[in-house]
Amino acid sequence: MTLSRIRNFSIVAHIDHGKSTLADRLLALTGAMDPKKAVDQVLDSMDLERERGITIKQHTVRLPYLRQDGQEYTLNLIDTPGHVDFSYEVSRSLAACEGALLIVDAAQGVEAQTLANFYLALEANLTIIPIINKIDLPQADVEGTRRQIAEILGLNPEDAIPISAKFGTGVPEVLEAIVHRIPPPPGDPAAPLKALVFDSFYDPYQGVVVYVRIFDGRARAGMPALLMSNGRVYEVQQVGVFTPEMKPVEELAAGQVGYLTAGIKRVADAKVGETITDAHRPTAASFPGYRDAKPMVFAGLYPVEDTAYQSLRDALDKLRLNDSALTFEPETSLALGFGFRSGFLGLLHMEIVQERLEREFGLTLIVTSPSVRYRVVTTGGETLEIDNPSKLPPAGAIAHLEEPYVRAAVFAPTEFMNPIYRLAQDKRGEHRALEYLGKRVHITFDFPLAEIIVDFYDRLKSISKGYASLDYDFLEFRPSELVKLDILLNGDPVDALSVIVHGDKAYDKGRALAEKLRAVIPRQLFEVAIQAAIGSRVIARETVKAIRKNVTAKCYGGDITRKRKLLEKQKEGKKRMKQVGKVEVPQEAFLSVLKS
Amino acid sequence: MIGLADLRPSQSGPALGLYLHIPFCRQRCHYCSFNTGPYRPAAMERFLTALCREIDLVGDADWAGRASIGTVFFGGGTPSLLEADEMERLLERLRKRFSLAPATEVTVECNPESLTREKAEGYRLAGVNRLSLGVQSLDAGLLVKLGRLHSPEEARHAFETARHAGFDNLSVDLMYGLPGLDLARWEETVREILAWRPEHLSAYALTLDAGSRWARSGVAGLPDEDTVTAEYWALARRAAAAGYEHYEISNYARPGFRSRHNQVYWRGEEYVGLGPGASGFLGDIRYGNVEPVERYCALLEAGTRPLGTYETLTTAQRQAERGILGLRLSDGVPPDWLAGVGPLVEAWKSLGLLEVAGGRCRLTEAGFWLSDSLFVELLPPAP
Numbered sequence: 001m002t003l004s005r006i007r008n009f010s011i012v013a014h015i016d017h018g019k020s021t022l023a024d025r026l027l028a029l030t031g032a033m034d035p036k037k038a039v040d041q042v043l044d045s046m047d048l049e050r051e052r053g054i055t056i057k058q059h060t061v062r063l064p065y066l067r068q069d070g071q072e073y074t075l076n077l078i079d080t081p082g083h084v085d086f087s088y089e090v091s092r093s094l095a096a097c098e099g100a101l102l103i104v105d106a107a108q109g110v111e112a113q114t115l116a117n118f119y120l121a122l123e124a125n126l127t128i129i130p131i132i133n134k135i136d137l138p139q140a141d142v143e144g145t146r147r148q149i150a151e152i153l154g155l156n157p158e159d160a161i162p163i164s165a166k167f168g169t170g171v172p173e174v175l176e177a178i179v180h181r182i183p184p185p186p187g188d189p190a191a192p193l194k195a196l197v198f199d200s201f202y203d204p205y206q207g208v209v210v211y212v213r214i215f216d217g218r219a220r221a222g223m224p225a226l227l228m229s230n231g232r233v234y235e236v237q238q239v240g241v242f243t244p245e246m247k248p249v250e251e252l253a254a255g256q257v258g259y260l261t262a263g264i265k266r267v268a269d270a271k272v273g274e275t276i277t278d279a280h281r282p283t284a285a286s287f288p289g290y291r292d293a294k295p296m297v298f299a300g301l302y303p304v305e306d307t308a309y310q311s312l313r314d315a316l317d318k319l320r321l322n323d324s325a326l327t328f329e330p331e332t333s334l335a336l337g338f339g340f341r342s343g344f345l346g347l348l349h350m351e352i353v354q355e356r357l358e359r360e361f362g363l364t365l366i367v368t369s370p371s372v373r374y375r376v377v378t379t380g381g382e383t384l385e386i387d388n389p390s391k392l393p394p395a396g397a398i399a400h401l402e403e404p405y406v407r408a409a410v411f412a413p414t415e416f417m418n419p420i421y422r423l424a425q426d427k428r429g430e431h432r433a434l435e436y437l438g439k440r441v442h443i444t445f446d447f448p449l450a451e452i453i454v455d456f457y458d459r460l461k462s463i464s465k466g467y468a469s470l471d472y473d474f475l476e477f478r479p480s481e482l483v484k485l486d487i488l489l490n491g492d493p494v495d496a497l498s499v500i501v502h503g504d505k506a507y508d509k510g511r512a513l514a515e516k517l518r519a520v521i522p523r524q525l526f527e528v529a530i531q532a533a534i535g536s537r538v539i540a541r542e543t544v545k546a547i548r549k550n551v552t553a554k555c556y557g558g559d560i561t562r563k564r565k566l567l568e569k570q571k572e573g574k575k576r577m578k579q580v581g582k583v584e585v586p587q588e589a590f591l592s593v594l595k596s
Numbered sequence: 597m598i599g600l601a602d603l604r605p606s607q608s609g610p611a612l613g614l615y616l617h618i619p620f621c622r623q624r625c626h627y628c629s630f631n632t633g634p635y636r637p638a639a640m641e642r643f644l645t646a647l648c649r650e651i652d653l654v655g656d657a658d659w660a661g662r663a664s665i666g667t668v669f670f671g672g673g674t675p676s677l678l679e680a681d682e683m684e685r686l687l688e689r690l691r692k693r694f695s696l697a698p699a700t701e702v703t704v705e706c707n708p709e710s711l712t713r714e715k716a717e718g719y720r721l722a723g724v725n726r727l728s729l730g731v732q733s734l735d736a737g738l739l740v741k742l743g744r745l746h747s748p749e750e751a752r753h754a755f756e757t758a759r760h761a762g763f764d765n766l767s768v769d770l771m772y773g774l775p776g777l778d779l780a781r782w783e784e785t786v787r788e789i790l791a792w793r794p795e796h797l798s799a800y801a802l803t804l805d806a807g808s809r810w811a812r813s814g815v816a817g818l819p820d821e822d823t824v825t826a827e828y829w830a831l832a833r834r835a836a837a838a839g840y841e842h843y844e845i846s847n848y849a850r851p852g853f854r855s856r857h858n859q860v861y862w863r864g865e866e867y868v869g870l871g872p873g874a875s876g877f878l879g880d881i882r883y884g885n886v887e888p889v890e891r892y893c894a895l896l897e898a899g900t901r902p903l904g905t906y907e908t909l910t911t912a913q914r915q916a917e918r919g920i921l922g923l924r925l926s927d928g929v930p931p932d933w934l935a936g937v938g939p940l941v942e943a944w945k946s947l948g949l950l951e952v953a954g955g956r957c958r959l960t961e962a963g964f965w966l967s968d969s970l971f972v973e974l975l976p977p978a979p
Contacts, residue, residue, distance in 0.1 A: 215761075525966060548826060551967055551969055552845075553800040556861050557876075558884060560875075560882065560917065561875075564913075564920070567972050
């Protein structure tokens, strides 16, 4: 296959604009997949992904495309994750391509992630083909969307291809445009091997399967592969392509996209962005821009049953094989016992990990309130980073505290500007820039990350009737007036309920938190006093009254089975309770901390 | 699937209990979820024939003749709808098939309005030696609200009738936590009932059981938990002062007059259930007869035992149940039955809800009232 017959491209879009549907269409149309076997949206193969309608892990597939004139092309579709938590992965996928299909929903128009993805594609020097999708919808506004593409993105509106991925309308034109407009990959098959890792997954039989784009040279089984970021060398065991099933091939040469296996044990050993070269004949320089996916959000994961600690460790180990962004280390909580402090890219990532641990490994977990990583400058001049509020040094030892800020772009119709500004103010946002783009505004704020990790996105969606969208990136640490808010149950501080909050918000937060806990902590055999305190100063107090009566009045012969079943039901309800001192605290209490 | 051969008492157990269910009432009470339907003489006649056939079928089992029967209990429904001769017919049939001793406790649940002097004497002659009188309340308005057919006066009269007929072992059923019942009125009821000096007293806090009219439609004026709790304690105090032993969560007795039949249940002992919807417990198996009277009769007319449901208890379930049932009694259980929940036992002790003495672990009266919170913890983990 000569380079001139290869095209490497991605599809990028705002969430729900139809990326997976178009990918399915392309697969069906090129015969990469038997339509009879088609499961809707094959590329989103994880159950969770399908349920949530989002792509978390990326997938890639080789499409054989036979043009009308009899010429055969190889189109490599490199799928990208579709959530704001995963923008680094998107950028690496794009680096493996020469072109991108930028989908815009004809009914929704350009949204924040359309824009964010557009900029990522521009940065990667890709040829962009705008696609206007969902033209079959009654509320589709193709001309208006064309105008937005011109006004907001600065692309030629005539280049946009109107399609309905759902019904297949316009999809053949998309295939033609891929061949026509996207340049073939550059590269020198004779040069030393230079391959970019843009994804990987763990296979129990073959070890890590690494997705690669070959830029120069050739990869084949038996050659020693050098991973340039960590200097490790592995022998390549197999190279192949995705059809979408894995199919071994003799070699992958410059310009091609495929996979290789080399007995690598964990995905963390061959991270996205890594450069692979021939250990005997290394390439001169690795790809620029490699960075570790850094967790932004941290939470404690604790098994409800103390005996499940080892199972939790095993499950996390297994998940990490496949998820290089997941970090965890053992931690002990006075309240919750032994668990793990885990780092996540964002709250969605955290929820996915929790759900997988519970669903795939049958664990019942307590997840503590998510926290960001704070920086502490001590009076001794030392700088510490803490990701667990209970680890904060005593107030006297702290010179000052810093918290992470992000730069966030909110994109919305102009009519929602006021509520958005109000929300931003409530979340300690600092306005940076405002740009009118047709009937929409693109507002830039700086936010403390802690303010937006929990309910910001939901509230933004609700105040804008779903029209506003959000994109953000880490900016910097900034000094901040932060305090540690402790929660005491019957006088004993519960470390797992401590949070770090801004001083101005501490009082409201403490009161809201105490109220929320009163609502979720069930009545016990004794009264439970809930106090919120800063240092030794109690700022809020609530009481959960003691249970007065819990009795089965009648229990005779015929009723014993039924009464036992009623008790079993009660027990089921207690499954997610954790004994904290003498008090039984339900799972949701720990997550209610940031939601109050 | 179990076979009938599996339904047999274990070799070494104590005497069996026999429960007979009489599934008819003149009117369903509004709080009631039991298996009962409207009384019709013809239906009663057909049912009694079927019941006798069931007695025969169970009596055919090789173990039946040898088994000693410690207690017989006629429950319902309204067993006192049975005429004295009908009662005699049933007890005759039982004596023919099983070994009933003169000392066997034979109890009949009676509604005050259906207990005449003649019937009470007839029952005694037939071999009944204990009556349980469904008084429920001594407030005329409340009795109507509950759907009962008797007045307070009829209740008083029925109690006297039973005494005059020669019954020296009488139980009274009462209810509290009722809509519109206040603490003062309840104390008044308790005071009067205790003055009757029944040998035994059962008092149940109202529960809205699934299947009852009140569970479906709701009911206005239910007292709050504090009031129900105060009523529980008022009864406990007055009964103790009057010499009654609070021997089970909802049951009180003068010395020597505990319900022997009901203790069979709480001690995890074996019993045979006869009649529609009646349950039995033999070996590891708890079974239940079909509930609809029509189906029950039809099966027996075809010569088939009317089994409906059964469960074979696992060892873990048996152990959980014996703890849960045993702790309902003031006798409590051996401490090693609670070895698996040691910290909990300590916590309950420190709260005054449980005590360990004389080689037994038992709930206090305060502990009775919160007992489900402990029982939940005795259940085996869900599979």
